[in-house]
Each structure stands twice: as C-alpha cells, then as structure tokens.
Amino acid sequence: MEQLKRFLFIVICIALCPSFIITEDVDPNPEVDTKNGRVRGTVHYTINSTKPVYTFYSIPYAQAPTGAGRFGKPTPAQSWTGIRNATEIAHACVENGPVVRMMLNTPLALHNRIPMPQRFDIYSEDCLELDVYTPNTTGKLPVLFWIHGGGFYLGTGHAYNGTALCTFTDLVVVSINYRTGHLGFLSSGDEHMPGNMGFFDQVMALKWVKNNIQAFGGDPDRITVAGESAGSWSVSSLLVSPISKDLFKRAILQSGSINTDKLINENPRKKFDGIVKLIGCANETLEDTIQCLRTISIDEISKVGPQFESDWPTIDGEIFPEHPRDLYLKTDFSDKDVLAGVTEDEGFMFLGMPVETGRIPENMNNSYGRFILEIIQGLTSYMREDAITIENIEKIATEYLENNASADTASEELLKETSVDIISDLAMFFPTLNTTRTIKGMGGNTYFYVFSHSPSFAALPRPAYVDSTHFDDVFFMFGVGFLDKWIDEGKGYVFSDAEQELSKQMMQYWANFAATGNPNGDGLHNWPEYDVDNQKYAVIKPNISSSQIDFQKKFNYWKEFMANIEAKRMKVEPETTPEPTQPTGSSNQLSWRYTNIFIYMAVHIFVVLMS
Incomplete structure (x- = not known):
C-alpha cells in the first residue's frame, strides 16, 4: 500500500507540475571525434x-x-x-x-x-x-x-x-x-x-x-x-x-x-x-x-x-x-x-542602379533611353557585351511591351516593371x-x-x-x-x-x-x-x-535569342x-x-x- 501511495503521488506531481517532468540532460559542450581529432x-x-x-x-x-x-x-x-x-x-x-x-x-x-x-x-x-x-x-x-x-x-x-x-x-x-x-x-x-x-x-x-x-x-x-x-x-x-x-x-x-x-x-x-x-x-x-x-x-x-x-x-x-x-x-x-x-x-x-547617361544616343536621351540602359547595366554581370547591345535590348523591350505601350507612351511604372521582368x-x-x-x-x-x-x-x-x-x-x-x-x-x-x-x-x-x-x-x-x-x-x-x-x-524567345548570339560568336575571333x-x-x-x-x-x- 505504501508503494502504491508513493507511485500515485509521483503521478499527481507530474500531472500538476510540468517542470517536474524528468528530461534528458543536455550537454552544453558536446564533443565529437572527427578523423582529424576531437572537437x-x-x-x-x-x-x-x-x-x-x-x-x-x-x-x-x-x-x-x-x-x-x-x-x-x-x-x-x-x-x-x-x-x-x-x-x-x-x-x-x-x-x-x-x-x-x-x-x-x-x-x-x-x-x-x-x-x-x-x-x-x-x-x-x-x-x-x-x-x-x-x-x-x-x-x-x-x-x-x-x-x-x-x-x-x-x-x-x-x-x-x-x-x-x-x-x-x-x-x-x-x-x-x-x-x-x-x-x-x-x-x-x-x-x-x-x-x-x-x-x-x-x-x-x-x-x-x-x-x-x-x-x-x-x-x-x-x-x-x-x-x-x-x-x-x-x-x-x-x-x-x-x-x-x-x-x-x-x-x-x-x-x-x-x-x-x-x-x-x-x-x-x-x-x-x-x-x-x-x-x-x-x-x-x-x-x-x-x-x-x-x-x-x-x-x-x-x-x-x-x-x-x-x-x-x-x-x-x-x-x-x-x-x-x-x-x-x-x-x-x-x-x-x-x-x-x-x-x-x-x-x-x-x-535604381546609377545609369551612365553618356552612353545613351542623343535621340534616346529620355525615360525610354534610360530604361534601355538600365536593363543593359542590370545584365552586365550576367551577359557578354555582344548580347546586350542597345539594338538587342530594344528588340527585347518591344517583345515584352507588346501592345501595351510604345517607346513614346510607356509610363514610368510600366518601364520599371518591364525592366525588372527582362533582367529577372x-x-x-x-x-x-x-x-x-x-x-x-x-x-x-x-x-x-x-x-x-x-x-x-x-x-x-x-x-x-x-x-x-x-x-x-x-x-x-x-x-x-x-x-x-x-x-x-x-x-x-x-x-x-x-x-x-x-x-x-x-x-x-x-x-x-x-x-x-x-x-x-x-x-x-x-x-x-x-x-x-x-x-x-x-x-x-x-x-x-x-x-x-x-x-x-518567353522561354522559346530566349532560347532562340541566345542561339543566334552563339551562332554569331562562332563566326568571329575570340573575345x-x-x-x-x-x-x-x-x-x-x-x-x-x-x-x-x-x-x-x-x-x-x-x-x-x-x-
């Protein structure tokens, strides 16, 4: 009977006092043996x-x-x-x-x-x-x-x-x-x-x-x-x-x-x-x-x-x-x-990358021109120069803008959104x-x-x-x-x-x-x-x-775009x-x-x- 009382007491304590639950001790500084030595x-x-x-x-x-x-x-x-x-x-x-x-x-x-x-x-x-x-x-x-x-x-x-x-x-x-x-x-x-x-x-x-x-x-x-x-x-x-x-x-x-x-x-x-x-x-x-x-x-x-x-x-x-x-x-x-x-x-x-406006042709010294150059500079770390010429980026921009806007009518927000899409x-x-x-x-x-x-x-x-x-x-x-x-x-x-x-x-x-x-x-x-x-x-x-x-x-467009770039590279001297x-x-x-x-x-x- 005494053992039963003791057992019931422990059970009640555990139920009423979560902090009483026995947990496994955690070593604050665990040690492991590697093939180079112990750490x-x-x-x-x-x-x-x-x-x-x-x-x-x-x-x-x-x-x-x-x-x-x-x-x-x-x-x-x-x-x-x-x-x-x-x-x-x-x-x-x-x-x-x-x-x-x-x-x-x-x-x-x-x-x-x-x-x-x-x-x-x-x-x-x-x-x-x-x-x-x-x-x-x-x-x-x-x-x-x-x-x-x-x-x-x-x-x-x-x-x-x-x-x-x-x-x-x-x-x-x-x-x-x-x-x-x-x-x-x-x-x-x-x-x-x-x-x-x-x-x-x-x-x-x-x-x-x-x-x-x-x-x-x-x-x-x-x-x-x-x-x-x-x-x-x-x-x-x-x-x-x-x-x-x-x-x-x-x-x-x-x-x-x-x-x-x-x-x-x-x-x-x-x-x-x-x-x-x-x-x-x-x-x-x-x-x-x-x-x-x-x-x-x-x-x-x-x-x-x-x-x-x-x-x-x-x-x-x-x-x-x-x-x-x-x-x-x-x-x-x-x-x-x-x-x-x-x-x-x-x-x-x-x-928002600084744009080197001096690179923009005179006839493109406007928001659209800066948009084109922003794309070029955004891609500079990822694309070789022959791929991201102003002419190429203009063609890409036309593909992305489609019938939504022209170079003259595109809003600043649309140009920003499009530049993000192209670079992404x-x-x-x-x-x-x-x-x-x-x-x-x-x-x-x-x-x-x-x-x-x-x-x-x-x-x-x-x-x-x-x-x-x-x-x-x-x-x-x-x-x-x-x-x-x-x-x-x-x-x-x-x-x-x-x-x-x-x-x-x-x-x-x-x-x-x-x-x-x-x-x-x-x-x-x-x-x-x-x-x-x-x-x-x-x-x-x-x-x-x-x-x-x-x-x-878009995937097919980029696939063809890069295939054409590679074909042109094959015909010229190394960079x-x-x-x-x-x-x-x-x-x-x-x-x-x-x-x-x-x-x-x-x-x-x-x-x-x-x-």
Whole structure:
C-alpha cells in the first residue's frame, strides 16, 4: 500500500507540475571525434523551443592556403591533439577589402541587417573551415551541404545559421567557407595557375563531410548540395564536374546556373595580365609574376576590388574538362535528384542602379533611353557585351511591351516593371529553368519552384508589382524568424503568423527532398514533379499552391535569342576584352568600368535586399 501511495503521488506531481517532468540532460559542450581529432561544440535553441541543436563552428577541412599554397589547390587539414574548440566562429575568407569596409561602415540600422560577420578582424586567408549543426549526434540523418552566394566575390558560410532547420526537421546542416575573388578564381589560363580554387575548396569540403559527417549524426550517402545565387552557380558546376558529381546524391539550385551567358572566363590570360598590373606584380616572366602574387601582402591583393570577369571560373581541364554547357549535354543525371527555382522578381535588385547617361544616343536621351540602359547595366554581370547591345535590348523591350505601350507612351511604372521582368528572366529565370529542363532531359528527377512572397520585415517599401526578389527565399528556408539573431550581434527578424507557417512548410519541403529526393510529405501541399511536357511547379508563398508555367513563349524567345548570339560568336575571333584599368589617384580605387556595378552590388544587394 505504501508503494502504491508513493507511485500515485509521483503521478499527481507530474500531472500538476510540468517542470517536474524528468528530461534528458543536455550537454552544453558536446564533443565529437572527427578523423582529424576531437572537437568541442556548443548548443543553440530557436525562440521558444527546448530542442537542442548541437553546433560546431570553424572546423578546418583544409590547411591554410597561404604562402606557396596561395592560388593553389587546397590540401587536407592536418590532425590535432587534444580537443579543438569549435564553440565560436574563427575565420571568414578574405573579402575584397573595399567591399567589407564599405559594408561594415554603413549606418547601424542597416549594418545589423547584413548577413555576414560584423568584425573585420576575423577575415583571413586561413579560412577553409565549415560549421556543422545537428539535432542528434548519434543519428543517421540526411545532410544539407550549403554553399553561400555573393557573386564569387563576397560571403561566408558562417552567415547561414542552421539552428531552425535542425529544430523543425531531421537534418544535419553544413555550411562552408571557400575562397572568393582573386584568391578564389584568378587564373593565368595555363598549368601555372589554372584557377577555380574556390571550386576545389568546395570539393575538398565535400570530401571531408563524406568522411566525417557520420560522427555528427549525418548520413554520408544522403548528402544534398545546396546554394543560392553564386552558391547555385557552384552547385550547378559540381553537378557536371567529373571530380565532384559522385560525392553527393541530390542538389538544390536557388536562383542561378553556371550556364548563365557570362559566368565562364573564356579569356583568362588577357584578364590576368590586367589584374597583376593593378596589384603591382607584373614581371617579365609568368613564374616571377606568380611568385610575387604568392608573397605580396594580402592587403595589396584585396584592395584591388572586384574585376568581375577576371574572377569567373575557367575551363581548367579538371573542374571543367570542357565548357559546362557542353558537359550538361553529355552528363547522365539518372542518379540525381534536383530541386531548383527562382524568386518572382529577381531583377528588382538592379532597380535604381546609377545609369551612365553618356552612353545613351542623343535621340534616346529620355525615360525610354534610360530604361534601355538600365536593363543593359542590370545584365552586365550576367551577359557578354555582344548580347546586350542597345539594338538587342530594344528588340527585347518591344517583345515584352507588346501592345501595351510604345517607346513614346510607356509610363514610368510600366518601364520599371518591364525592366525588372527582362533582367529577372535573362539573368536568373531562363538559365535556371534551362538547366532544370536539361537535367530532366538527361534522366534526372526534377522539381521547380517560384518563390512569390515579399517579406513583411523588408526595411524599404517595394512597388506593388514586386512579389519577391533575390534572396527572399533564403530567409524562409533557413527559418530566420525563429532565431534571436542572424549572426554575431546582428538584429533578428520577426515573422508574421502566416510567415511562420510558410517557413515551417518550406523547411520541411527542403528536408523531405534531402531525405528522399521528393519534397512531398504529410500535411504539405502536393508539389508536382517538373516535366518538360506538363511544366508544373510549386508557387511558394502563404497558402502554397502549384501551377503550370506560362513561360513557354518567353522561354522559346530566349532560347532562340541566345542561339543566334552563339551562332554569331562562332563566326568571329575570340573575345578581346580590354585589360582592367585603374584610374589615376589612390591605389584603393576600383576599375572605372565596374564602379557603378560594384557599389550597387555591395550596398543594394547586401543591405536593402537582405533587410
């Protein structure tokens, strides 16, 4: 009887006093054994959640690419003795100095919206490290391997907090650093410095994850490579590179494809010669020039700001044995699952870019002329010059305006909306959809989406015709509204009730896809598989739905447009782009050709659009 009384007392206490419930102790500093040594992490929680997410920051996957290793392939990380502290972010890859300083000197209200570490002192060449987030170190969960964007010039994996993804789904999240800018992609066009160092970093990180993720509760046979913008360019590159395509099972492409017109540097030596002059390393022999590049102060390299085409990937014979567009037509994707998509109005990021009115012919020095030039400048980062002449853009504008307006009668708002549509389609929608269609045609299992929701927390007002823009989808698939901070002391975001539900559903779609190759699951709207015939896709916004692409007319138009451009290129000599030039005055100034684009990309994308 006494035992029965004691049992009933315990039951009543548990029922009436939830705090009395016995819970498993959570180790605030979990430890894991990797093949390089033991690491000690920390624990994070989303807002109002008691589910622990075990987090390990800045684990090295390669040695520091310094000295003789600068501009070379990464080498595997060395082992260590004892326990390595992985409780804090250690390093981010050296960015272009002017970019970081500009961004970190913005007003505090906007400063806290920048999704990158806000301490300049952590930027270093010794940066080839990754973060791991896991809800269960003893499980065997699917792995999301995240590659950050930033145009191959900016960004860090540390900016992408995987806590919410691990809280609401059964995923292990890995986010990596890789070399960007000159250090990541500058190439002499031969065996001395073939380039693509950033891609080799990504491959090395994938190999590390393949060999070590099981210790963190991840399944090495269920790795999904995912990325947005330049991260999506990277994922689409890894899909066809012979040295990487067997290291992962699935891929997610968010806003971009390597098959965009301008992303391959097809004249690396010419551009290399121009860059080394700006850096101050132009010598009589290539060997002396490269030796200078490897010994000169990193500040002398990073202060020469983005030269864009000079830091694009190259056809190096290893990452790309041939042009990626040709590799796509030869690759068997029957063993790959691919989820891809875009935001509704990607091109809004270029709205308001300073227009070089001096380039407008006298007879077009009006709102229509500025509209044409705004499109040209918006596409400069994505299209080669022969594709975006004034004549070509006028033809495209006529196609888009159709019978709605003429050059003389088009309203300012209609011109703005049309410029967003054209830039969105040619820079993001067409390359991403074209790559998806090619993968499907070569045997792949494909899903497509359009993200169409403007975040309620956007700092600046958007026109009524803008449903969403570049990067908006990332906020929701990472669940940032469930975090008390984005990174470091960065300000958090607040989701509305509808946005909380949208984010939870989106995270679950991504997790389901990583687990099975199919995003669908209980409680979710059915997301139809993309097929070239039915062209169905998911419309991701509150009350997610599916639709059928009405883009076929535009798709066919762009397909024919680019085929004609390529045919003309086949008949002319290889491109002879002028060497990058540095204006007289301060050596910290940027090449005049790219000043407008650089300022816009640095400030507008990373301040306005990510706020």
